[in-house]
Amino acid sequence: MPTNMQEHKDKQYNDNLLYQLQSIFGFLDNTARQAYDPTDLVWSYKDYDGKPTNSGIQMDAQEFVGRFFDKVEESLKDTSQKYLIEDIFKGYSASQLICPSCGFNKTTIENWTTLQVEVDGMSNMHESLRKQLRGSIISEYNCQGCKKSVDATKRTLLTKTPNVIIVHLHACSSAWRRSPTLRSTQAMNSLNFWTSTPTASKRT
Ligand SMILES: [Zn+2]
Numbered sequence: 001m002p003t004n005m006q007e008h009k010d011k012q013y014n015d016n017l018l019y020q021l022q023s024i025f026g027f028l029d030n031t032a033r034q035a036y037d038p039t040d041l042v043w044s045y046k047d048y049d050g051k052p053t054n055s056g057i058q059m060d061a062q063e064f065v066g067r068f069f070d071k072v073e074e075s076l077k078d079t080s081q082k083y084l085i086e087d088i089f090k091g092y093s094a095s096q097l098i099c100p101s102c103g104f105n106k107t108t109i110e111n112w113t114t115l116q117v118e119v120d121g122m123s124n125m126h127e128s129l130r131k132q133l134r135g136s137i138i139s140e141y142n143c144q145g146c147k148k149s150v151d152a153t154k155r156t157l158l159t160k161t162p163n164v165i166i167v168h169l170h171a172c173s174s175a176w177r178r179s180p181t182l183r184s185t186q187a188m189n190s191l192n193f194w195t196s197t198p199t200a201s202k203r204t
Contacts (some may be wrong), residue, residue, distance in 0.1 A: 010054070013043045018075045020044045026190045045071070062114050069113050089113045092160040095139065098153045104145025109159065114168040125167070132156045 004015040014020065020041040027036050043052045045068075073085045090111055097106040122128040135155025143150050 010042060013040055015044050016075075017071055019042050019043075021072070041119070062116075065114060065166060085113070087162075088164050089162050089166065091115065091162045091165065094157045094159050096135075096153075096155050096157065097136075097138065099141070099143040099145055099148075099150050100153065101147035101148055101150050103142060104143050106144065113162075114166045115158075115161075116168045116170060118170045120170065160183065 006013050006015045022037055024038065024041060038055075041053050045053045047053050069085050069089065073082070076082050076084055090113055092109055092111050095108045095110060098104070117125055117128050118131070119125075119128055122131070133155060135153045138154045140149045140151045141152035142148075143152065
């Protein structure tokens with residue numbers, strides 16, 4: 001692993017995110033302690049200006065994890081582990097617009113590392129996911145199939161879930177926090193939340 005030792009306030013830091021990540025997991029794997037001092041990681045994880053991250057500023061969690069994965073993927077791209085993030089965290093969904101008149105179906109495949117789930121007015125995650133599956137009506141949609149203005153259905157299907165799903169909750173209400181959470185792909189399977197029509201884009 002490449003090292004990039006840098007000095008900051010009379011201390012030597014290894015300015016390599018992968019090295020710092022390995023240090024964390026290595027430490028936690030071999031210690032009885034339940035905490036790790038992440039100072040070196042924070043220093044090696046740079047902000048948009050290339051400066052060490054200011055840990056006193058709160059970030060949007062979804063933005064953080066997206067950027068963090070981008071950085072890790074960038075670090076891994078020339079190694080045998082270049083698909084690590086994709087293999088563990090990347091899922092695919094299909095956004096569909098369906099015409100009720102002619103059945104025309106416009107499908108767009110998207111990939112994600114965090115699954116966004118609306119929770120306002122929902123009693124649990126199952127309900128929220130089912131709502132996504134049912135979709136909503138888009139009025140006066142100009143159908144490319146029959147060339148008519150129709151009330152089309154817009155819905156999102158999960159075409160491939162990752163081994164580890166990171167769920168991003170929108171506007172988490174107190175009622176929702178009391179509900180059981182969905183933690184695994186196996187539980188997702190039980191929701192019948194799948195489609196066989198769209199296929200996720202193949203790796204190149
Ligand atoms: Zn149509």
